[in-house]
Amino acid sequence: MDLLDISQDFGTASSLLDWFAQNPIPGSQQQQTFVPSPAQTLPETSEVLNNPATPNSSASISSSSNEAGNDAFQQVKTGDQEEEQDHHKTKKQLKPKKKNQKRQREPRFAFMTKSEVDHLDDGYRWRKYGQKAVKNSPYPRSYYRCTSAGCGVKKRVERSSDDPSIVVTTYEGQHIHPSPITPRGSIGILADPTGFGAATSSFVIPQPQYQQQHSYMYNSSPSLNITSSSASFRPAFSFHQGRSDSPASLLRDHGLLQDIVPFKMRKEPKEE
DNA sequence: CGATTTTGACCTGCGC
DNA sequence: GCGCAGGTCAAAATCG
Numbered sequence: 505m506d507l508l509d510i511s512q513d514f515g516t517a518s519s520l521l522d523w524f525a526q527n528p529i530p531g532s533q534q535q536q537t538f539v540p541s542p543a544q545t546l547p548e549t550s551e552v553l554n555n556p557a558t559p560n561s562s563a564s565i566s567s568s569s570n571e572a573g574n575d576a577f578q579q580v581k582t583g584d585q586e587e588e589q590d591h592h593k594t595k596k597q598l599k600p601k602k603k604n605q606k607r608q609r610e611p612r613f614a615f616m617t618k619s620e621v622d623h624l625d626d627g628y629r630w631r632k633y634g635q636k637a638v639k640n641s642p643y644p645r646s647y648y649r650c651t652s653a654g655c656g657v658k659k660r661v662e663r664s665s666d667d668p669s670i671v672v673t674t675y676e677g678q679h680i681h682p683s684p685i686t687p688r689g690s691i692g693i694l695a696d697p698t699g700f701g702a703a704t705s706s707f708v709i710p711q712p713q714y715q716q717q718h719s720y721m722y723n724s725s726p727s728l729n730i731t732s733s734s735a736s737f738r739p740a741f742s743f744h745q746g747r748s749d750s751p752a753s754l755l756r757d758h759g760l761l762q763d764i765v766p767f768k769m770r771k772e773p774k775e776e
Numbered sequence: 777c778g779a780t781t782t783t784g785a786c787c788t789g790c791g792c
Numbered sequence: 793g794c795g796c797a798g799g800t801c802a803a804a805a806t807c808g
Binding site for chain 2: 631632633634635651
């Protein structure tokens with residue numbers, strides 16, 4: 505099951521909502537299918553720390569960040585920044601990468617999208633910097649980096665080998681800037697200058713035409729149960745600052761989350 | 777002409 | 793140590 509390879513770690517800092525907040529869903533006609541992987545065990549992602557085995561809204565929303573995760577993340581940030589600067593002055597063969605330090609990764613979050621196009625417009629500008637053939641898939645994986653200066657967010661896009669109509673997008677890192685594209689001004693992202701989840705946001709989905717028909721699945725599930733949504737997922741989110749650690753906002757988020765995350769997901773990641 | 781994509785080479789981590 | 797696979801770089805090509 506290739507989909508099991510999807511990694512997503514939001515344990516280090518960001519909740520699903522934060523991810524939504526900082527990675528607004530494209531307003532195209534693609535059908536969004538989010539695939540959190542609660543029980544994912546990924547050897548490569550040391551950051552997988554806080555994935556609730558039974559994700560409920562509270563667990564997901566509550567931002568945040570176990571300390572270990574944050575620590576790791578911050579190390580990553582600083583390390584990467586140094587590294588980046590070094591890279592710019594050296595040729596690729598002279599890359600003075602930190603050897604003793606195992607390269608740590610930023611929190612990642614993967615989701616599936618039923619879409620015909622590979623590269624979904626999520627409101628940010630991305631530059632493709634690589635493409636590789638994937639072992640277990642006939643489809644190549646594309647690598648994108650956020651074009652905003654200083655923002656090291658990356659994303660990988662690949663098609664599911666099981667279902668070519670499904671695009672698996674993996675975001676890595678957190679945007680440190682608002683989305684450059686704000687359709688009708690409806691996306692107001694208050695990006696935390698620290699670039700971190702402090703920018704806990706809550707969702708407001710004002711679009712009446714938004715229908716809660718997305719189906720979610722966990723990639724731990726043995727089969728792809730994708731029932732596509734018929735609703736176009738409009739990116740017309742408004743983000744309001746809210747402390748996710750406040751019970752009140754949790755409650756509120758919970759309510760909002762219902763619009764985004766179906767109860768099925770919030771309850772038991774039941775395999776089917 | 778600047779921004780973006782393409783693409784082959786290189787680097788790194790990991791399993792054997 | 794070697795080979796494989798994933799990830800990244802950067803020059804060249806392409807696009808708007």
